Amino acid sequence: MWRLKIEKRLSYNKWLDYFVPVASMVLALIAGSFVFLINGANPFEAYKEMFVGAFGDGYAWSETLVQATPLLFTGLAISLTLRTLLWNIGAEGQFFMGAMAATWAAQYFSQQPPWILIPLLMLSAMVAGGLWGLPPAILKTKLKVNEILTTLLLNYVAIFFVNYLLYGPWKDPMYPGFPQTPRYPDAAILTQYFNTRLHTGILIGLVVAVILYILYKKTGWGYKIQVIGQSRKTAKYAGIRVNRNIIRVLVISGAIAGLGGMLQISGLQHKLRLGGISNNYGYTGIIVAFLANGNPLAVILVALFMGALIVGGDSLQITMGFGKGVVHMFEGMVLFFILAGESLKRYKLRWVKHG
Amino acid sequence: MKPYVELKYITKRFPGVLALDAVNFNVMPGEIHALLGENGAGKTVLTNILSGRYDLNEGEIFIQGERIDPSKWSARAALDRGIGMVYQDFMLVEEHTVLENIALADLSIPFIPDFDQIRKTIADFGTKYQLDVDPDAKIWQLSVSEKQRVEIIKALMHGSKILIMDEPTAVLTPQEADELFKIVKKLAKEGTSIIFISHKLPEVFEICDRITVLRKGEYIGTVNVADTNEKDLAKMMVGREVFLQTEKAKYKPGLPVLVLKNISALSDRRIKALNNLSLTVHESEIFGIAGVSGNGQKELAEVITGLRPITNGNIHVNGNDITENTPRKAIKEGIGHIPDDRIGMGVVPDLGMPKSMVLKNYKESRFSFKGIFLKKAEITNYTKKLIKKFNIKTSGMSSPVKLLSGGNLQKVILAREISEEPCMMVAVHPTQGLDIGATEFVRDTLEKQRVDGAAILLISEDLEELMAVSDRIGVIYEGEIMDIMLTKDTTIEDLGLKMTGGSHVAA
Ligand SMILES: Nc1ncnc2c1ncn2[C@@H]1O[C@H](COP(=O)(O)OP(=O)(O)OP(=O)(O)O)[C@@H](O)[C@H]1O
Numbered sequence: 001m002w003r004l005k006i007e008k009r010l011s012y013n014k015w016l017d018y019f020v021p022v023a024s025m026v027l028a029l030i031a032g033s034f035v036f037l038i039n040g041a042n043p044f045e046a047y048k049e050m051f052v053g054a055f056g057d058g059y060a061w062s063e064t065l066v067q068a069t070p071l072l073f074t075g076l077a078i079s080l081t082l083r084t085l086l087w088n089i090g091a092e093g094q095f096f097m098g099a100m101a102a103t104w105a106a107q108y109f110s111q112q113p114p115w116i117l118i119p120l121l122m123l124s125a126m127v128a129g130g131l132w133g134l135p136p137a138i139l140k141t142k143l144k145v146n147e148i149l150t151t152l153l154l155n156y157v158a159i160f161f162v163n164y165l166l167y168g169p170w171k172d173p174m175y176p177g178f179p180q181t182p183r184y185p186d187a188a189i190l191t192q193y194f195n196t197r198l199h200t201g202i203l204i205g206l207v208v209a210v211i212l213y214i215l216y217k218k219t220g221w222g223y224k225i226q227v228i229g230q231s232r233k234t235a236k237y238a239g240i241r242v243n244r245n246i247i248r249v250l251v252i253s254g255a256i257a258g259l260g261g262m263l264q265i266s267g268l269q270h271k272l273r274l275g276g277i278s279n280n281y282g283y284t285g286i287i288v289a290f291l292a293n294g295n296p297l298a299v300i301l302v303a304l305f306m307g308a309l310i311v312g313g314d315s316l317q318i319t320m321g322f323g324k325g326v327v328h329m330f331e332g333m334v335l336f337f338i339l340a341g342e343s344l345k346r347y348k349l350r351w352v353k354h355g
Numbered sequence: 356m357k358p359y360v361e362l363k364y365i366t367k368r369f370p371g372v373l374a375l376d377a378v379n380f381n382v383m384p385g386e387i388h389a390l391l392g393e394n395g396a397g398k399t400v401l402t403n404i405l406s407g408r409y410d411l412n413e414g415e416i417f418i419q420g421e422r423i424d425p426s427k428w429s430a431r432a433a434l435d436r437g438i439g440m441v442y443q444d445f446m447l448v449e450e451h452t453v454l455e456n457i458a459l460a461d462l463s464i465p466f467i468p469d470f471d472q473i474r475k476t477i478a479d480f481g482t483k484y485q486l487d488v489d490p491d492a493k494i495w496q497l498s499v500s501e502k503q504r505v506e507i508i509k510a511l512m513h514g515s516k517i518l519i520m521d522e523p524t525a526v527l528t529p530q531e532a533d534e535l536f537k538i539v540k541k542l543a544k545e546g547t548s549i550i551f552i553s554h555k556l557p558e559v560f561e562i563c564d565r566i567t568v569l570r571k572g573e574y575i576g577t578v579n580v581a582d583t584n585e586k587d588l589a590k591m592m593v594g595r596e597v598f599l600q601t602e603k604a605k606y607k608p609g610l611p612v613l614v615l616k617n618i619s620a621l622s623d624r625r626i627k628a629l630n631n632l633s634l635t636v637h638e639s640e641i642f643g644i645a646g647v648s649g650n651g652q653k654e655l656a657e658v659i660t661g662l663r664p665i666t667n668g669n670i671h672v673n674g675n676d677i678t679e680n681t682p683r684k685a686i687k688e689g690i691g692h693i694p695d696d697r698i699g700m701g702v703v704p705d706l707g708m709p710k711s712m713v714l715k716n717y718k719e720s721r722f723s724f725k726g727i728f729l730k731k732a733e734i735t736n737y738t739k740k741l742i743k744k745f746n747i748k749t750s751g752m753s754s755p756v757k758l759l760s761g762g763n764l765q766k767v768i769l770a771r772e773i774s775e776e777p778c779m780m781v782a783v784h785p786t787q788g789l790d791i792g793a794t795e796f797v798r799d800t801l802e803k804q805r806v807d808g809a810a811i812l813l814i815s816e817d818l819e820e821l822m823a824v825s826d827r828i829g830v831i832y833e834g835e836i837m838d839i840m841l842t843k844d845t846t847i848e849d850l851g852l853k854m855t856g857g858s859h860v861a862a
């Protein structure tokens with residue numbers, strides 16, 4: 001009799017870091033083709049369609065990048081907490097709060113020229129996102145309340161609060177039937193490039209990624225949060241003020257997610273509109289950060305990949321007439337295989353014979 | 356008589372290390388066979404191959420003369436062939452009872468176990484081998500030695516013919532070790548073989564029949580205990596003569612460094628662990644703390660190093676009040692700490708050596724620009740220097756420190772703590788699990804610190820070590836210091852008596 005044996009790898013070769021994601025991608029594509037087969041479509045055609053939709057021409061690329069931008073921010077925000085072994089499930093709410101604060105600033109300082117107004121928007125979004133990360137941080141450090149729960153619950157608070165504003169005080173008087181604010185003043189709107197929807201947000205995202213990379217790899221603070229993340233006990237022993245740094249991490253993480261929210265509005269939507277703020281970016285960001293293993297440069301690639309998956313999926317809906325469900329099923333399948341591959345990196349399977 | 360197991364020309368490689376190089380090893384039925392060697396010699400790896408936890412690269416395994424196909428050798432197969440392991444890191448479910456844990460381990464047991472039957476078996480083992488343990492106690496209520504007994508019973512329930520014990524006495528007090536030896540001897544008499552790993556030669560001479568020595572992954576030889584002596588063995592292990600005789604400078608204590616007054620503190624379970632404890636350690640003094648484990652030693656070390664708040668009393672270091680102590684304050688005052696829990700507290704297991712070496716001082720200007728950007732090159736150089744100075748053996752500087760052998764890991768911590776030139780050092784079991792060479796090294800290093808004027812608090816369960824190294828010894832019992840005496844005025848027997856509360860009763 002043969003049995004499958006699972007062993008934890010004590011250490012693994014670096015090449016697994018490259019081989020495993022590629023292999024899981026291939027497996028995911030194979031498994032995904034069943035989704036298409038069941039729905040009576042030729043999987044090769046579907047894949048080609050997705051690929052063309054996401055990367056086929058300049059416009060496709062721009063749309064992929066547009067989708068990748070918010071994921072870049074939520075992914076980076078969560079990568080920071082991941083390094084500290086904290087779970088920020090609240091990036092969604094922080095994204096909303098950032099978008100909200102930016103909208104407030106756009107109104108309140110509407111007379112300012114762009115070089116003052118845009119930084120003000122960014123700042124208020126970061127402050128709002130950061131503040132949204134603060135209560136979970138305090139509850140975690142003072143009362144040991146699990147941050148997964150508190151950050152998650154605050155998402156609902158943020159979303160409902162923004163809904164309230166859109167249906168109530170902030171509603172555009174010109175269009176009383178629609179839950180949305182008036183358009184931002186021109187000075188508060190970011191440049192879009194090449195006649196597409198691609199905006200400055202992606203550049204800012206790349207800068208944040210590089211800053212975080214340098215922070216992790218080159219600075220004392222990056223080292224400190226790595227120690228906290230891997231062993232709280234050792235951190236305490238080494239005189240690191242664990243609680244203070246946990247608060248910092250959760251607040252900065254919130255600020256990054258909040259900044260993402262501001263860029264989404266100021267770069268793309270140009271007004272706060274119900275249903276036009278986040279496409280679950282805060283939750284998808286968890287997967288992005290996890291797949292990137294907390295490495296900010298990898299977050300760039302994974303965000304791009306996820307952006308392509310979204311755009312490619314959308315174009316499948318259009319060109320091949322699939323329902324949203326089929327596309328989501330396929331996306332889920334891909335993620336499932338990649339996550340499974342990640343764990344296989346840490347464990348190895350072996351057939352052993354018995355009897 | 357034919358050997359029960361025989362390992363021939365076993366070779367095992369890890370990336371960058373040849374852990375075993377054509378090693379031979381065999382075990383006779385009913386013998387107690389010691390496996391000796393320096394830290395990193397390959398003892399643990401060899402037993403892990405025998406118990407099926409590691410694959411081997413080359414070599415052959417014979418069980419009762421039958422050749423085993425290495426590709427079919429696994430932990431399960433080893434169990435089925437009667438090879439049992441008494442785990443050091445106790446694979447027990449803390450919240451369950453002894454009975455349940457034992458039932459859980461028995462693979463042949465039906466879905467609904469017959470607890471009465473198991474209870475009876477436990478009782479039988481109890482009378483037969485003096486393996487006494489309360490089947491209804493929860494695991495967390497047990498002492499280390501009782502947990503060890505549960506592990507032994509588990510292995511015996513499998514019908515193990517060979518028991519592997521990897522440094523079983525490292526975590527035991529001398530009295531507990533004696534009890535273990537009785538059990539082990541009894542088991543051997545009934546036909547079970549024991550593979551016994553230890554760094555304490557007197558133990559090996561007390562209970563073992565044969566000894567196999569490894570050095571740096573090489574097989575050096577197998578000898579009968581009757582035909583050898585400690586000196587020859589040490590030479591086999593190290594390759595040179597070793598003198599475990601620390602040259603001690605004359606005792607000339609300086610000013611008080613650490614002053615504890617009427618300290619009380621709670622344990623993790625919120626029970627009073629330190630009770631109105633006072634003591635003073637001076638410059639150029641090694642103050643030893645003797646006691647049966649669990650009498651407040653851990654809490655004492657944590658109070659001094661700021662890891663545990665006190666409920667009463669005050670702490671001064673060099674005249675500065677640090678009653679409101681934190682690890683940060685303690686480090687700033689120059690208190691070094693060699694913790695008991697090396698992997699869990701002393702290092703970050705997954706970090707490489709450079710990052711482990713600057714854990715406490717990466718903010719200094721030699722390692723970073725204004726505490727912000729780390730100077731990688733300087734950190735690497737510093738690490739290289741320490742590796743050389745402390746003779747740390749590693750397959751690569753940046754591989755995770757958790758892969759180092761016990762002794763080398765301890766050297767990393769020691770190197771880091773001592774390089775800070777602390778005025779006060781709290782050393783908890785600093786030589787536990789270390790080989791003779793490393794033990795000699797640690798003791799010499801502490802002695803050098805002492806000569807340079809440092810105050811050292813040495814917490815150890817090894818009475819011989821306390822006698823050899825300390826200037827004064829305080830006996831701790833139920834969170835109180837019962838008695839403080841000059842080392843030259845006391846004996847091991849005297850200490851042993853006081854540790855169990857002897858003087859308390861008499862007084
Ligand atoms: N999983 C592993 N991966 C890489 N190297 C390893 C691994 N396990 C052990 N080693 C290396 O193999 C060598 C032998 O280690 P082993 O743990 O057997 O030593 P030991 O004799 O048990 O020492 P100690 O007395 O310190 O416990 C060491 O150099 C160690 O670093």
Ligand SMILES: [Mg+2]
Nearest residue numbers: 398399521761
């Ligand atoms: Mg070992």
